[in-house]
Amino acid sequence: MDFTDTKEEATFRAEARAFLAANAEPKRGTFETWQSRYGDEGLKHAKAFQRKKAEAGFAALSWPNEWGGRALSPIYQVIYAQEETRYLVPRGYFEIGLGMCLPTMFTYGTEEQKRRYGPQALRGDEVWCQLFSEPGAGSDLAGLRTRAVRDGDDWVINGQKIWTSGAHWADMAILVTRSDPKVPKHKGLTFFFLSMKSPGIETRRIKQISGQSHFNEVYFTDLRIPDSQRLGAVGQGWGVAITTLMNERLTSGDYRGPDFDEVFALAKSVRLDGGAAIENPAVRERLADFYVKSQGVRWSRFRTMTALSRGETPGPENSIGKLVNAAKGQDLASFAMDLMDMGGMVMDPEWAPMRAAFQEALLSSPGSRIAAGTDEILRNIIAERVLGLPGDVRVDRELPFEELPTSKR
């Protein structure tokens, strides 16, 4: 057992460190984000940074060499991410395109398409989004209803997507549609890519309970997509979507809200019953609980890194980190606010401890428990793919899609 890098990993780490030192700015505070520094100018600055990252060869480490990647195993992505944590770097602009959309195109696209879109995405000149979820198809993605109807060399698309991160700034998108409602649900799907500037697309921001707007609704009215922009065969869209989602597992980011260090510091600085809150046994017990969860996730990640370092693929065991951290983030935020007593109500960053990071986390953490696999779906994944338990009894496998019962509205 040791925590040292292999020779190759150490060389790469030094290279990544040098690149970041020369090109990225350190964070001014633990919770500073790209958006909080640059506001509406965020995308412009992100694109500039992405270009440098691509030129230095750090933009897509796992991509094949011919498309500007380095064909490296996922351990190098983890090393790069570790080095990045000290710096203010853009988040949420390019991950979906580079981590999910383009790898799907590399599997199903033509050589010409790969050549046209790969380098553009890598340099950040084109930003991609993923048009998957719908109001009636979230965890049950294959229940989606956006219709694709063949018309000559084109397909005509009508319907609605939701929870689309970055649709409001994206140039390109991947889209999964229902091309045949008369066959069972998984068999009637077809997959495309398209320009977000196409006529017939309307994007509306969604305001979250945190007050922020990371997601969009996207409406299609007689949107036309040429058949040449289909990825995979007609009716095989589910298989293509699975390719995309397999890549999501490697892309999903870490929890970035306040964690043990912050609640520990808070418990030392606020008073309870005349002493520091941390002297209170009930407070100490809760702190211990948070600590062992945080560290458990942290050391689990080192076990995953060990497997990656040996060239193994990360399995669904990795779902643990997200499942534990999302719920812990919510509980920790609520507990920290309790420590502030009545003051916990205040969310004004000029007034609240740590610039209201805990209050922000209270309002953003419900989303963490839902996005990229709800707590419930993750438990199913662990139960079925790790423990090998049977899937639920399904009533939707054989029936034609159009005969399935749907939500009452």
Added chain:
Amino acid sequence: MNFDFSPDQKALRDQARKFLADQASSTRVRRILDTDTPYDAELWRGMAEMGWTGTAIPEAYGGAGFGYLELCVLAEELGRCVAPAPFASTIYLATEALLQAGSEAQKKRWLPRVASGEAIGCFALAEGPEGPTSDALAARVAGGALSGTKAPVVDGDVADFAVVAARDGDRTSLYLVDLHARGVARTALKTVDPTRSVASITFANTPAELLGDSGAGWALVDRVLDRAAVLVAFEQIGGGQAALDMAREYALGRFAFGRPIASFQAIKHKLADMYVAVELARSNTYYGAWALSTDAPELPVAAAAARVSATEAYFHAAKENIQTHGGMGFTWEFDCHLHYRRAKLLGLMLGGLPRWKDRLISRIEARAEAAGAPDAAGRTAAVTA
């Protein structure tokens, strides 16, 4: 990055699992459960013949001189099969106390006998149904003679020697006591887990040798408990994994409402939560193993985190294993209760959760103070370098 056991250590694990499948099968464990026999002497002899009792004892004292990682590997397997043997008390506690504080003569006298399986040791700290504290110890040593009562002492009824925490005037020290000497009266106590034996030991002017420096007793208790906490945590994750495996197997084979109960989300999510608890505990425990095997300054924090995490995970897995089995899980006939009992016993034998959670936070506070840095959770140089 290699946060895992080596191929040799994994081979040792496979060998241990094979040996224990035969020598510590459920049938064998039940022989101890169902009778007044305190432990499985045949199993204990076999473990000594395999060299397990001398794993971390240096060769100079008759041991194998392996490191602690090998001992961790064995502990996990012993936990998995709920082994009815005095391994934890002898090896993780009494032997560790000797290795940490013993004089050359003391080590020479006892360690070869431990390694060969001739001597069983125990650690006598508690004095009643409450957490022991240095000031409140009633056991006294005067002029090299120990008097007082220690209870409960795991394996105290069968041990050949004891490491005893006692007061000499206003000082707390550790003492080494030959339990075959005069003035030792032992009574076995009924325990929640009859596969392990526990005693009350009364000393009446029993000869006792100072172990370590006079007055250093409580610091040594802390050190020994930390080291044992990591090793017991491996028994706990072994047991937790075994309870999860049992629940999984039963859920797959048990049908209700026309389908295996393993296909109901109520059961699937229960098992997923057991898996998550055991995995987080495993990761914390691996870190404890790293700290123990490298004598890292992180050990006090790492050991407490492993202790808290593994204690909670094993008890969680053991109780939910019974729940998954339904009524059958509540019968003497099924093995679920072996883990339920052992989980609670292991969770108490080094002190209960409230104490360890408090210790954990105290140590994080001490570390933060020592570092003087805002990085309260601390980062080992090796990890962030």
